[in-house]
Amino acid sequence: MKPEFFQKTVQLNPEKSTGKLRVSKLCELIDSHPYRDEIYSSFKISEIQDEIICIDYIDLVYERVKYYNENYNRSFIYAQVKDIDVYDDEQIIDGEINTDIIFNFEEYVEIDEVKNNLRTIAIYDAKNTFLDSYEMTKYANNLFKIREGALARQNIQYFKEKAKTNSKVNKHKSYRLVEYNSQFYLRGITSINKYFEYGVDFTFVVSMLILHQNMKYKVGVEYTIRSAALNESKLDIIVSEKFLKDAGAFGSISTAVKISTNDLGQGSLSFSNILSVGRIEKGFFIYRRKSEVEKNKEIIPHTTKPENVFSTFNNMEGVLNTSDEFIQELNEIKSIKRPDELRVKILAKIKNPRSALKGITKLSDIFKWKIDNEISSFAKLIEMCENAEDLEIEYDLKDKLRYIISDIMLYGG
Secondary structure, three states, rough: OOHHHOEEEOOHHHOOOOOEEHHHHHHHHHHHOOOOHHHHHHHHHHHOOEEEEEOOHHHHHHHHHHHHHHHEEEEEEEHHHHHEHHHEEEEOOEEEEEEEEEEEEEEEEEEEEEEEEEEEEEOOOOHHHHHHHOOHHHHHEEEEEEEEHHHHHHHHHHHHHHHHHOOOOOEEEEEEEEEEOOOOEEEEEEEEOOOOHHHHHHHHHHHHHHHHHHHHHHOOOOOOEEEEEEEOOOEEEEEEEEEOOHHHHHHHEEEEEEEEOOOOEEEEEEEEEEEEEEOOOOOOEEEEOOHHHHEEEEEEEEOHHHHHHHHHOOOHHHOOOOOOOHHHHHHHHHHHHHHHHHHHHHHHHHOOOOOOOOOOOHHHHOOOOOOOOHHHHHHHHHHHHHHHHHOOOOOHHHHHHHHHHHHHHHHHO
């Protein structure tokens, strides 16, 4: 993956943040969004545009979303298989061979205008999505890997030629593009009329408005952004309440919500109820297993029509506000009497040969040291988890780590 498309963590520096943002300024992010009017109507923006949203670090995340809006131009086109040429392109950069997979659209439709010859570079899973339709992903990728791209192209060309006379092969799809530094990239391939993309800007604006509403209705609730990572297609934010509750051996905890979107993933927007363990400025996060979060999660699939999206935002009670059942789960965990067993399990998961975390020495070192098998030493295990959360590693890896720790803490691994 090219570095300019990595999901990057926002540095939450208190010295650079006011923790405040006017509603009207927040909504500037969606000035050109296709669902701008629906957002304005649903949240009554004309009535609240002068209100100030007070959420720690909201202004810093706003600036990052604004940067992607201004520098990455998202669009889509329609094309048929018979008009697409797919091949690899090798270039030597700084003495190393760099291979791009090129999608050249010989003919395509942009809005309602037929155009010709658009060269794009495939990123994310666009290449695999295309190859999956022929069940040749593993085969073609291996050819690209061993630098036999010409053979892969011959196979793809076969289907392209067949598509000229066979309507079943000649699939008509929507191709999602992004333009960056005058270069077009192919982000993904979707259906033409059953796929709705809401975007990072939409997700950030809507989520901040929802939290703002909740603070107005629930007097005393205050929020702080604890973690934020994004690129032009993907956003992950964790926001926790500042009000702390007692959770026994776990110490102080607060309700938190994980807000995620992936323009080209399974859910265009999701809100998940989680817990923040430890101090507001430090700590780590506990996630429930996916099978147990139905009532604590709201997901808007890409197939959801715009007119059906906004009703979901009025039903966020089980996601946003403190779940006493979740806290009770923590208090009833029996395994806290054996904290060193939990430490060993966490370390084993991290160092597993199949683990994406196995090569991060600083991480395994945190959980390497033995702790006494006494309930009092559970505080030491909590400290280890906090130190792991503090490590600067890729967001996807950090999230895998959170799931590992949560699974072992709640369910014994």
